[in-house]
Amino acid sequence: MSANHDDRHDRPDPHGRALRLGVGGPVGSGKTALVAALCRTLGPVLRLGVVTNDIYTTEDADFLRRAGVIDPERVIAVQTGCCPHTAIRDDIAANLDAVETLEERFGPLDLVIVESGGDNLTATFSRGLADQQIFVLDVSGGDKVPRKGGPGVTSADLLVINKTDLAKHVGADLTVMSRDAAAVREGRPVLFTSIREVPQVYAVAEWVHGITQAWAHAQAHDHGEHGHAVPSGS
Numbered sequence: 184m185s186a187n188h189d190d191r192h193d194r195p196d197p198h199g200r201a202l203r204l205g206v207g208g209p210v211g212s213g214k215t216a217l218v219a220a221l222c223r224t225l226g227p228v229l230r231l232g233v234v235t236n237d238i239y240t241t242e243d244a245d246f247l248r249r250a251g252v253i254d255p256e257r258v259i260a261v262q263t264g265c266c267p268h269t270a271i272r273d274d275i276a277a278n279l280d281a282v283e284t285l286e287e288r289f290g291p292l293d294l295v296i297v298e299s300g301g302d303n304l305t306a307t308f309s310r311g312l313a314d315q316q317i318f319v320l321d322v323s324g325g326d327k328v329p330r331k332g333g334p335g336v337t338s339a340d341l342l343v344i345n346k347t348d349l350a351k352h353v354g355a356d357l358t359v360m361s362r363d364a365a366a367v368r369e370g371r372p373v374l375f376t377s378i379r380e381v382p383q384v385y386a387v388a389e390w391v392h393g394i395t396q397a398w399a400h401a402q403a404h405d406h407g408e409h410g411h412a413v414p415s416g417s
C-alpha cells in the first residue's frame with residue numbers, strides 16, 4: 184500500500200452519501216461508452232456524478248462532456264500517471280478526493296460512477312472506493328476470455344459483455360461466452376450489450392437503478408428516517 188494512502192479511506196461510510204459504482208475492464212472494451220449510455224438513460228431519474236481515470240490525458244472525461252449526456256461540471260478527470268489498477272485498488276486517495284469533491288459541489292447525489300482506465304483481467308476496485316463494480320469485456324477479444332477468469336470476470340457484481348454486433352465478424356460464439364461466464368461467476372449476473380446498436384443499455388441501466396435504490400433504502404433505514412427516494416421506472 185502506498186505511503187499516500189489515507190487510512191480514513193479504508194472503509195466506505197455507509198451514511199449519507201451516494202452509491203459508488205466502479206466500471207473497469209480491458210482497454211477499449213467500451214467502458215466510456217457504457218458510462219455515457221448510463222448517464223443518457225439514468226440522468227433523468229438519478230442525480231449523477233462521474234470520475235474518469237486516464238494515465239496522462241483527460242480523454243474519457245472530454246468525451247463524456249462533449250457527448251452532452253451530463254452537466255460537464257459533474258465529470259472530474261483523475262490523471263493517474265501510473266498503472267490504472269494502482270489508482271483504483273492500492274492508492275485510491277485521488278479518486279476518493281474526486282468523488283468527495285463531486286458530492287460537496289453537487290450533493291446530495293444518488294450515484295457516482297468511477298470509470299477506471301483500461302487494464303488487464305486482474306484489475307478490480309478497492310471496496311474502499313467502489314461499493315459495487317461492473318467489469319466490461321468485449322467480444323472482439325475472443326470468446327475464450329470469460330473462461331480465462333480473473334477477478335474482474337469472476338467477482339464483479341455485474342459482468343457486461345459488449346460489442347455483440349462484432350461477434351459475427353470475429354467468429355465469437357456468444358453462447359460459449361455466456362456458458363463460460365456463468366460457470367465461473369457462481370450466479371452473479373452477466374448482461375450482453377451492443378452499445379452501438381442500443382445506446383440506452385436498458386438492462387444494465389435497470390440493474391444500476393436497482394442497486395442505487397437499494398443503497399438509498401438501506402441508508403434511510405440506517406438513519407431511521409426516509410432518505411431521498413430514488414424515482415422508480417428507469
Ligand SMILES: Nc1nc2c(ncn2[C@@H]2O[C@H](COP(=O)(O)OP(=O)(O)OP(=O)(O)O)[C@@H](O)[C@H]2O)c(=O)[nH]1
Nearest residue numbers: 209210211212213214215216300301346377378379
Ligand atoms: N462495434 C462496437 N463498437 C463499440 C461498442 N461500444 C463501444 N464501441 C467502440 O469501441 C471503442 C472503444 O470504446 P470506449 O468506450 O472508448 O472504450 P474504453 O473501454 O472506455 O476504452 P479505454 O478507456 O481506452 O480503456 C470506441 O471506438 C467505441 O465507439 C459496441 O457496442 N459496438
